[in-house]
């Protein structure tokens with residue numbers, strides 16, 4: 001994105017988490033991006049029913065990256081445990097949290113696993129969804145104005161927290177519609193434990209099955225003018241009238257995304273905060289190209305003009 005002029009406040013994911021001191025943000029991000037690029041290969045191995053330990057281009061580097069990411073996460077947890085701080089950084093909130101029933105706090109291994117999961121499963125997915133939301137709003141200035149008016153009416157100039165987010169219905173619908181057109185996870189995979197049937201189809205044990213979320217979200221039988229951006233599709237009464245499985249950005253069933261509520265909350269709050277203060281417009285001559293990988297990424301980013309409102 002081209003910033004013109006620059007806003008003084010910056011939102012940094014790793015600050016929010018609680019990574020400080022010698023934490024090397026750039027190195028972490030490079031390792032994370034490389035590690036995520038292995039997911040496509042792992043999907044391919046599954047599709048071909050090949051064992052997941054088979055090497056693929058870059059796999060030894062990716063294994064080193066994953067080790068590094070895990071070790072760095074462990075270091076963040078250890079450093080924050082030593083400070084015994086009670087800040088709003090995510091790692092502090094997790095360190096100080098206790099199970100309401102048993103009173104038990106999380107062990108280090110659980111903390112590391114949860115934080116690692118948040119960074120790997122919850123970072124790029126939400127970032128990509130927000131990027132597409134802004135891009136779609138830049139192409140549809142009427143929706144952008146409507147969103148801005150909603151935020152101004154409901155939040156005024158106040159910070160946007162969880163209570164406000166609940167009332168930002170149209171803003172939430174924009175995020176939902178952006179994830180319909182560009183689902184961050186374009187497909188999810190399964191392998192049955194036993195031979196089974198799926199409708200009229202026989203599926204053998206371990207045979208890979210992919211749910212093509214992208215295709216589902218643009219299916220003509222499920223959506224009117226499926227390629228058009230229309231946040232009103234997610235008005236509550238329309239959602240109720242639709243089959244639960246027509247829309248699966250977070251999956252469904254027992255393995256549904258555990259970060260779904262958190263992701264919707266953070267994305268709605270960030271989108272509302274950005275659009276209230278800035279106008280996003282398209283850059284002439286930019287051609288959209290997809291580069292789907294772990295998530296539905298655009299090649300070369302989504303350049304937009306950003307001007308204060």
Ligand code: HEM
Pocket residue numbers: 117118121122123125126129183184185188189248249250251252254255256257258259260262263
């Ligand atoms: C826009 C944001 C997000 C999208 C689109 C998304 C999408 C998904 C999808 C489609 C699945 C299901 C995968 C499957 O069924 O195989 C999933 C699972 C998961 N997500 Fe998310 N996710 C998002 C944000 C997050 C966040 C913020 C977190 C962490 C706080 C998170 C953590 C997880 C975890 C741990 C699983 C695995 C759950 C399990 O297997 O039981 N996700 N996500």
